[in-house]
Amino acid sequence: MSIDLSQFHQVFYEESFEGLDVMEAALMELDLNNIDDETINAIFRSAHSIKGGSATFGFSSVSEFTHDLETILDQVRSGKRQFRDSDINICLKSVDCMREMLQLLQAGEDGHTKNSAELKDCFARMLAGEQAELSQAELSQAELSQAELSQAEPLQADLPQIDVPTAAPETTEALSQEAPANVAAEDGVESIWRINFEPSEDILRTGNDVARMFRELAELGQLLSIETQSNLPPFNVLDAEKCYLSWTILFACKKDKCFIEEVFEWVADESNLEVTPAASAQEWHICFVPGENILRSGNEPSRLLNVLSEFGKLHVRVNDKNLPAIRLMDHESCYLSWDIYLHAEQALTEEAIREVFEWVLDESQLSVSRLASASSANEITAVSEVPQAEVAEPADVVPLGSVQNTSQEQQITTPETVQEKPKSKTAVQKKNTETGSIRVGIDKVDNLINMVGELVITQSMLGQLGTEFDVERIPKLMEGLGQLEQNTRELQESVMRIRMLPISFAFSRFPRMVRDLGQSLGKELQLVMIGEQTELDKTVMEKIGDPLVHLVRNAVDHGIEQPEEREASGKPRSGTITLNAYHQGGNVVIEISDDGKGLDKQRIVEKALEKGLITKAEVELLTDEHAFDLIFQPGFSTAQEVSDVSGRGVGMDVVRRNIQALNGTVEINSQKDQGSKITIRLPLTLAILDGQLVRVGTNTYIFPLVSIVESLQYRKELISSVAGGCNVFKLRDDYVPIIELHKIFSVQADSDYLDQALMVVVESDGEKVGIVVDELLAQQQVVIKSLEQNYKRVEGISGATILGDGTVALILDTVGMVKLAGDKFGMANQLAHLKNDDHQNLSSQLTG
Amino acid sequence: MASTVSFNLPENLTIANIHGLHEDFEALVDKEECDAIVLRADGVQRADTAGLQLIAAFVKASRERQIQVSWDHPSEKLCTVAALLGLEKMIGIH
Numbered sequence: 001m002s003i004d005l006s007q008f009h010q011v012f013y014e015e016s017f018e019g020l021d022v023m024e025a026a027l028m029e030l031d032l033n034n035i036d037d038e039t040i041n042a043i044f045r046s047a048h049s050i051k052g053g054s055a056t057f058g059f060s061s062v063s064e065f066t067h068d069l070e071t072i073l074d075q076v077r078s079g080k081r082q083f084r085d086s087d088i089n090i091c092l093k094s095v096d097c098m099r100e101m102l103q104l105l106q107a108g109e110d111g112h113t114k115n116s117a118e119l120k121d122c123f124a125r126m127l128a129g130e131q132a133e134l135s136q137a138e139l140s141q142a143e144l145s146q147a148e149l150s151q152a153e154p155l156q157a158d159l160p161q162i163d164v165p166t167a168a169p170e171t172t173e174a175l176s177q178e179a180p181a182n183v184a185a186e187d188g189v190e191s192i193w194r195i196n197f198e199p200s201e202d203i204l205r206t207g208n209d210v211a212r213m214f215r216e217l218a219e220l221g222q223l224l225s226i227e228t229q230s231n232l233p234p235f236n237v238l239d240a241e242k243c244y245l246s247w248t249i250l251f252a253c254k255k256d257k258c259f260i261e262e263v264f265e266w267v268a269d270e271s272n273l274e275v276t277p278a279a280s281a282q283e284w285h286i287c288f289v290p291g292e293n294i295l296r297s298g299n300e301p302s303r304l305l306n307v308l309s310e311f312g313k314l315h316v317r318v319n320d321k322n323l324p325a326i327r328l329m330d331h332e333s334c335y336l337s338w339d340i341y342l343h344a345e346q347a348l349t350e351e352a353i354r355e356v357f358e359w360v361l362d363e364s365q366l367s368v369s370r371l372a373s374a375s376s377a378n379e380i381t382a383v384s385e386v387p388q389a390e391v392a393e394p395a396d397v398v399p400l401g402s403v404q405n406t407s408q409e410q411q412i413t414t415p416e417t418v419q420e421k422p423k424s425k426t427a428v429q430k431k432n433t434e435t436g437s438i439r440v441g442i443d444k445v446d447n448l449i450n451m452v453g454e455l456v457i458t459q460s461m462l463g464q465l466g467t468e469f470d471v472e473r474i475p476k477l478m479e480g481l482g483q484l485e486q487n488t489r490e491l492q493e494s495v496m497r498i499r500m501l502p503i504s505f506a507f508s509r510f511p512r513m514v515r516d517l518g519q520s521l522g523k524e525l526q527l528v529m530i531g532e533q534t535e536l537d538k539t540v541m542e543k544i545g546d547p548l549v550h551l552v553r554n555a556v557d558h559g560i561e562q563p564e565e566r567e568a569s570g571k572p573r574s575g576t577i578t579l580n581a582y583h584q585g586g587n588v589v590i591e592i593s594d595d596g597k598g599l600d601k602q603r604i605v606e607k608a609l610e611k612g613l614i615t616k617a618e619v620e621l622l623t624d625e626h627a628f629d630l631i632f633q634p635g636f637s638t639a640q641e642v643s644d645v646s647g648r649g650v651g652m653d654v655v656r657r658n659i660q661a662l663n664g665t666v667e668i669n670s671q672k673d674q675g676s677k678i679t680i681r682l683p684l685t686l687a688i689l690d691g692q693l694v695r696v697g698t699n700t701y702i703f704p705l706v707s708i709v710e711s712l713q714y715r716k717e718l719i720s721s722v723a724g725g726c727n728v729f730k731l732r733d734d735y736v737p738i739i740e741l742h743k744i745f746s747v748q749a750d751s752d753y754l755d756q757a758l759m760v761v762v763e764s765d766g767e768k769v770g771i772v773v774d775e776l777l778a779q780q781q782v783v784i785k786s787l788e789q790n791y792k793r794v795e796g797i798s799g800a801t802i803l804g805d806g807t808v809a810l811i812l813d814t815v816g817m818v819k820l821a822g823d824k825f826g827m828a829n830q831l832a833h834l835k836n837d838d839h840q841n842l843s844s845q846l847t848g
Numbered sequence: 849m850a851s852t853v854s855f856n857l858p859e860n861l862t863i864a865n866i867h868g869l870h871e872d873f874e875a876l877v878d879k880e881e882c883d884a885i886v887l888r889a890d891g892v893q894r895a896d897t898a899g900l901q902l903i904a905a906f907v908k909a910s911r912e913r914q915i916q917v918s919w920d921h922p923s924e925k926l927c928t929v930a931a932l933l934g935l936e937k938m939i940g941i942h
Contacts (some may be wrong), residue, residue: 295863301897305932316934318904326877326905331870332863336901338934 012053013106014439017099019046021508024095027088028511035076035083043091044073050098061111062101068123069094090126092512094119191253192224193260194278198246200270208267210247216263221253250278282312282344284370286353289337291363296332298657299360305340307356312344358546359654438538440498448498451491458483489781496688499539503581503590504532506545510552514577517556524563524574525556531581536588540662540682544590547655547666551592551678552577554652559596559676569673571595587664588684593677599670601627608633628668632656663786663798665815681815683798689784691801693777693809694760696741697748700809701773702782702801707814709761709768711776716755726821729759729770736761738770739821744796750774764814771817784811796820852884854920859891861899861926869899873906877913885910890921895929900939907939 023046026039047070054062069091075081097119101111195217199210217223227248251260260275261268286308290301308314317339324335342353350368357366462480465473507529518525536544560566560575567573580591601624608614608630614622631652659666663683670676683689691702692711718730719738728735738759742749750756751774759770782801787794787810798813855876858865876885887903910917922930922941930936 295896295898302895302900302929302932309932314932316932318934318938320904320908320938323901323905323908326870326902326909327874329870329902329905331866331898331902334897334901336897336904336933340934 009057009106012057013102016050016053016102019050020095020099020102022046024092024512025508027091027095028515030083030088032083032085032088037077040073040077040083044070044077047073059105059111061116062098062105065094065098065101065116065120068120068127072123072126087126090119090122192278193251193253193257194274194276195247195249195251195260196272196274196276197249197264198272199243199267201242201244203243203267203271210243210245213263213267214249217249217251217260220255220259220263221251224250224252246272282342282348282370284340284342284344284348284350284353284368286340286342287338287365287367288340288357289365290334290360292333292335294334294360294363297363299654301334301336301338304356304360305338308340308342308353311348311353312342315341315343317341359658362543438499438501444494444498448491448494451487451494455484455487455491458487492688492781496537499537500535500684501538501541502533503536503541503588504529506536506541506548507532507579507581509545509549510579513549513552514556517553521557522562523556523560525560526574526576528576528578529580530578534581534583534588535684536581536682537684540588540684543658543662544664544680544682547658547680548579548590548592550652550655552579555592555594555596555676555678559594559598561597583684584681587681590680590682591677592680593675595675598672598674598676599628599631599668600672604628604630624670625667628670631668632666660788660793663784663813689782689801689811690779691782691811692760692779693803694741694758694773695775695777696745696773697750699745699747700777700803700807701741702809702811703760703762703771703814704811705779707762707764709763711758711760714755714757714759714772731761731768731770734768736768736770737821738772739817740772741817742772744817744820762814764818767818769814769818771812771814782809782811851881852886853879853882854886854888857887857889857892857926859893861892861895861903863896863898866899866902870902873902873909877906877909877915882915884916884918886918886920887922888920889926890923892923892926895926897933900930900933900935903939904935 023043026042026046030036030039047066051063051066051070054060054066072081072087073091076083076087093115097113097115100113101116104113105111197210199208203210214223229246229248231244231246253260257275261273264271264273267273288301288304290299294301305314305316319337319339320335322335322337323329329335342348350370353368354361354366357364360366458480462477462484465477465480469477510529511527514525514527517523555577556575560577561569561571563573566575576595578591578593580589580593582589604627605614605619605622608627609616609619611633613630613633632655633653656666659680659682665681667679668676669679689702690705692705692708694701694703712731714729719727720730720735721727727738729738730736740749741747757772757774758776759772760776761768761770763769782803784799785801787797787800790800796813796816796819797810798816799811800808801811803809853876855872858869861869876882907917917940919941927936927941930939930941936942
């Protein structure tokens with residue numbers, strides 16, 4: 001009997017990915033001056049398990065690769081090999097490479113990659129006694145971005161190259177991907193040229209035949225592609241002797257530019273001819289199909305395209321086949337998709353392009369492919385030149401096979417020909433998302449089984465009561481129902497707890513990322529992580545990853561200064577970035593702080609003025625908090641230069657929107673030359689909440705139960721007024737500020753006489769606040785519905801729910817309410833009025 | 849008799865401001881005696897994908913109803929966003 005091993009594949013992949021995480025973490029921990037045997041053993045064990053598993057399932061690509069790596073690690077373990085910093089780099093690359101291989105296998109593809117072949121060569125040389133090195137150049141931005149996303153995205157086949165000093169010159173040349181192709185003709189090296197030929201209308205009348213010129217070109221080299229643009233008039237007015245066509249040709253030859261121009265010598269005066277080296281340029285095809293809700297989440301495609309245009313010329317084709325009739329369309333949904341052809345003048349990586357779309361990848365489809373020159377004729381036929389002004393019809397292209405030439409056998413050693421087309425990552429990522437699973441501690445499962453046991457007992461008790469029912473047994477029935485309620489609640493809590501994961505899942509990517517960023521930017525960095533065991537709902541965890549990456553990158557790039565600069569200002573050379581997570585009042589708080597240069601309020605204000613975000617009159621009233629808040633405005637960036645890491649001005653606004661989409665908040669505190677602290681507050685879960693229902697006038701509101709400290713009768717004699725119009729309540733030894741709910745939400749309360757009211761004391765941002773309400777109603781669990789998705793975001797309200805009687809009640813956001821009240825008493829009166837309009841509209845809609 | 853309607857596009861052609869515009873457009877394409885619409889767009893200061901997409905749907909609907917749509921001084925901002933999104937040709941803006 002044969003066993004179907006494929007049923008175990010998923011477990012193997014999950015365990016292998018975990019093993020790779022262990023390897024990566026252990027490599028990061030490794031102290032080369034004092035190598036800990038246990039750390040090396042942990043790395044070795046992970047590699048060994050992956051090797052064993054992959055061999056069992058017949059994944060020879062992975063098992064062979066891991067075998068070599070394991071041999072090297074074994075030598076280190078037994079003291080036969082000295083481990084150096086460069087070896088750690090190679091091992092980290094190997095981890096990335098294995099991740100990529102496993103993801104490809106998981107997607108049903110072959111696990112062999114170009115990367116793995118090169119690393120295997122490197123292992124072979126190491127085992128043969130040579131010392132392989134990863135050059136600094138290899139820590140290019142492409143790799144850097146890749147490394148940052150190492151958890152989710154594997155290294156691409158075209159990224160790292162192993163620079164081998166002992167390699168033969170021709171090998172090095174072949175591997176050097178960004179070497180200019182237009183090498184001097186005397187060298188006899190093939191170059192790729194882009195020829196733009198726009199003849200005059202009369203060229204045909206003068207006896208010059210374009211086809212003949214192209215034949216002559218074919219004799220000089222290889223016509224890689226010919227793209228034709230037509231400007232044909234209607235047939236009835238067409239003059240057959242006029243030329244309405246123009247061409248863009250990619251041409252490979254060993255001759256110099258002058259030989260190409262010579263072919264067009266007779267027509268050059270009356271035509272537009274451009275012959276430019278094509279190899280340094282890159283053509284990319286990006287297919288972007290955004291999710292329908294992309295516009296609602298504030299991710300604006302035109303901004304993405306604008307960022308993309310910084311890489312080079314764009315030729316954008318929009319697809320409107322899903323655009324419904326105007327009457328049927330929802331104007332906040334996105335029905336368009338785009339085919340984008342990017343002509344980049346500089347070296348560009350797929351990762352750099354994907355990074356532009358990083359915030360929308362989850363909800364969109366994106367494919368990025370580089371259009372190669374000679375190796376992929378079909379792809380290049382799609383488009384070559386990217387005219388900005390005109391929107392050309394799809395090009396008529398001569399298929400390569402139809403062009404005869406004498407040098408087809410030649411090997412072209414330009415980057416575009418040696419580079420393999422990167423394998424699609426989208427499919428890999430999609431597959432991963434679909435097969436997601438979580439590991440649950442056995443104690444949680446045992447607890448769940450206990451709960452179910454209790455439930456069964458209660459059910460049997462109630463069943464017995466039902467069959468032998470008697471009016472006298474009503475108290476017993478009530479007791480049984482009470483027990484059922486308790487069992488249901490406990491069961492629900494246990495199930496919810498299963499979805500809770502320690503935040504270390506989100507934090508684990510940062511040690512590697514910070515290390516690589518530090519190396520790339522020449523900064524000395526130390527990462528401190530606190531509260532890694534703080535638990536958070538899995539969905540929230542998945543969605544907070546990207547914003548955290550962005551904030552940490554910003555802290556490294558903009559916050560931490562160069563070591564010399566730090567020393568000059570009396571700081572230690574090494575900058576510290578601290579990630580701290582903890583629970584507070586029913587929320588999870590994540591703080592990202594750095595001891596860098598802090599935000600420059602003056603520069604932020606100048607930039608905001610320049611961009612028209614604020615007026616000069618507003619500048620004087622601007623507090624630090626409001627000034628720092630400006631960096632969350634779309635397109636805002638004070639970075640002097642756009643670096644590879646950050647500074648494009650897309651990001652912070654999207655960070656905030658993504659956090660708000662999770663019903664969370666983000667705040668910045670910063671002190672010049674002291675550093676910055678970004679505080680993110682997230683709900684523990686997005687689904688269910690224990691709430692205290694309260695009534696104000698005819699409206700019902702809900703406080704999250706965890707935020708309530710106590711409730712008490714409002715007593716006038718304990719109230720004091722303070723400057724600014726805010727009242728405070730003497731609560732034992734404390735003074736608690738009072739917020740009258742009906743005033744900030746502009747609704748009608750039962751009475752203006754506060755003596756008859758109740759006060760709910762809640763904790764907001766670590767401080768107590770008293771909220772005045774008319775009546776306390778029941779406590780119950782409520783299912784949270786997003787207000788943003790069903791209406792719009794309203795300050796002070798975190799969501800809504802439907803009560804047992806079918807009415808809608810609003811869930812109060814205590815931090816937002818305090819802010820709202822603060823705005824009212826503070827500078828932003830105007831803002832408060834605007835927000836009041838939202839509340840009035842919402843209240844009037846709810847009351848019908 | 850042929851009639852031309854001139855329509856002023858709002859200053860903010862963005863997702864937050866196009867609800868009313870959507871209704872106006874629907875009314876406009878349903879107008880029976882209308883043969884041509886001139887979109888006056890010199891005042892458009894902000895435009896985004898949702899705004900441009902609505903224009904695209906409107907132009908498409910107008911063409912289906914044999915209504916000619918033309919532009920009067922479209923602002924540079926509008927033209928830039930239309931070009932970025934590859935919608936120039938579709939909405940006939942230059």
